Amino acid sequence: MAAFELERLSNYDDQSLINELKRVAELVSSDKLSRSDFNRLSKVHASTLHNRFGNWRKALAAAGLEDRFDDRTDMWSRDEIIGQLQAIARSTGKAYVTLNELGTQIGITQRPIRRIFGSYRAALEAAGLYQSLGGVRYTDEECFENLLTVWTALGRQPFYSDLSKPPSKVGPKAYVGRWGSWRKALQAFVERTNQDTSHEEPAEQTPEIKTYVHASPKRTSRNIPLGLRYKIFSRDCFRCVLCGQSPATSTPPIKLHVDHAIPWSRGGETVEENLRTLCEPCNLVKGARLE
Ligand SMILES: [Zn+2]
Structure with missing residues (x-):
């Protein structure tokens, strides 16, 4: 039986998160450390590291583990993308998230979104954000x-x-x-x-229109x-x-x-x-x- 370990970290400062990342990295034997492997073995969710360090690659880099980042296996699940979209919407106080925000804040590209949802719009819909996007769309x-x-x-x-x-x-x-x-x-x-x-406003109305106007015709609109x-x-x-x-x-x-x-x-x-x-x-x- 494994030694008893707390299911939560006792501390969530940057160094504690880095230490946790290093600890889990030791446990994973493959070359690359995917977020799903991390989530399986860690006491903290990968999204916490995303939020702290910017994205998964940056989190690995902060722990000196950048070589264990793999673009091809950095797979996002449908639920994770939805969770990230909703988290960004909460943090910005906006009812929608742009693809650019998703990219800069989380480091996620359009490719996995297309693969999982078919389109970015469909991803927003799945996160319950597309409705609001329509609501706040200004002319x-x-x-x-x-x-x-x-x-x-x-x-x-x-x-x-x-x-x-x-x-x-x-x-x-x-x-x-x-x-x-x-x-x-x-x-x-x-x-x-x-x-x-x-x-320039039309200088004069045509005679046909004039016959219907009793007051002296105006050149301009009140508006x-x-x-x-x-x-x-x-x-x-x-x-x-x-x-x-x-x-x-x-x-x-x-x-x-x-x-x-x-x-x-x-x-x-x-x-x-x-x-x-x-x-x-x-x-x-x-x-x-x-x-
Ligand atoms: Zn005045």
Whole structure:
């Protein structure tokens, strides 16, 4: 009968984990030390070493055992992959995990995922994450609107990290996931902004349409496109043009609006010359005065 041994390690610091890895490595006679062999003989699960050292190869390297790592036999089980996906989702607080996160955090490649699940999407589904992925998928428009909100609140171009704090509602990873990098996401925003402001509204409606419109026809729509709002905020230095307050310097942060100086309902057009930045209080005062 084997000597009595605790089923748990008494200590979980790096050195204790390395010692455990070395102990198990001694027990395995084959050249390579697979995670499944390790799990069979160890008092600690291989996933604990993954989380501590980054991945299995790095854990072996930390114990001076890198030569016992074998890519071909580093087989992931279906349950392990599901467990890792769920663990990453918990640790990031996000309802989904990108393939890139899985790769960098756990060192797992697409190959075993394809082999076991058929596709990455199927793996996410199996981990109960694909549903949520749909739930948090923002449209380009929502991403741009959120970026404009943050930009306006800061009065400057946001950094990647600004997107993970209020008033941002869309995390920075959503941008990187969609556009490839933070810089490219900003570039897409700028392009969108230019597109909104350079495009000319049709100067006149066609006569056929005019016959159905009784009031004097308008050139522009009441809705102020995102790019134009950005341009007005930026022109007015992200401050209320009446009282000078800005979200970046007021506590609590004041909200800014783009206002039609001549109200749209009174013939004012949605054009740069008729638009200005107002804070919410000034905008309310103006609204009350017009009633
Ligand atoms: Zn104001």
